[in-house]
Amino acid sequence: MxxxxxxxxxxxxxxxxxxxxxxxxxxxxxxxxxxxxxxxxxxxxxxxxxxxxxxxxxxxxxxxxxxxxxxxxxxxxSPLDLRATRSAVAVVAAMHEVAVREAVPHLSDAELDAMRAANADFAAALRDGDAERAVDADDRFHGVPVTASANQAVATVLEQFTPVLRRVERLRFSSLCGRASVAQHDTIVALCEAGDAEAAAAAARDNWRTLLPLLAGPLSGD
The missing domain is CATH 1.10.10.10 (Winged helix-like DNA-binding domain superfamily/Winged helix DNA-binding domain)
Known part of the structure; x- marks a missing residue:
């Protein structure tokens, strides 16, 4: 043609x-x-x-x-702003808590496998010291329950506030306890697979709150 x-x-x-x-x-x-x-x-x-x-x-x-x-x-x-970033952590953590709670009854075996695969990529990226790849894998991990929840309001809020957090992660990703985050992801998957929506939702919320130690001191670029 x-x-x-x-x-x-x-x-x-x-x-x-x-x-x-x-x-x-x-x-x-x-x-x-x-x-x-x-x-x-x-x-x-x-x-x-x-x-x-x-x-x-x-x-x-x-x-x-x-x-x-x-x-x-x-x-x-915008310069990096501690107060705004802390506020974004609270919002993003709450939205992922909602997403996981709503997604658990609908997650398929294929979606759980996708979460496991993303977490394996996340762990490998941390071992390699590749913050960019780690953030991408983390996005894919958490994106599975967000998509499965089919909650457009949650997706819209996350679209707005998650980039604020990703800036901080890329600048100071090494400050995170990487192994602990990988283990938390494993716990989230296990709870989702067990059908425990409340515990899985709480685990997802707490996983995002692990960003708070990044905000304990001045940020590069302030």
């Missing part, structure tokens, strides 16, 4: 979402550092989209606490 002569129109919502994800990921992985100024023209050149989806993406990132905009002046990547 030949390429159509007319140019395909990409919906603006898709452009906005793509711009949001690209900017979010660059902030989370440190490509865009805390305090870095974000210039519309440079972002347009980098992402290959117009100024409108860039501005819409930046507005969404500001709601998530990842950028700060001063009208008429500039937009910067």
């Amino acid at each position: 030949p390429v159509p002569r007319s140019r395909a129109t990409i919906p603006r919502s898709l452009l906005r979402d793509n711009a949001y994800r690209a900017l979010r990921d660059a902030i989370v992985d440190g490509t865009l550092a805390p305090g870095e100024r974000l210039v519309d023209a440079e972002l347009v050149d980098w992402l290959g989209v117009s100024r409108t989806p860039i501005r819409e993406a930046l507005a969404r990132l500001e709601q998530a606490g990842l950028v700060q905009t001063r009208p008429g002046r500039h937009t910067i990547v």
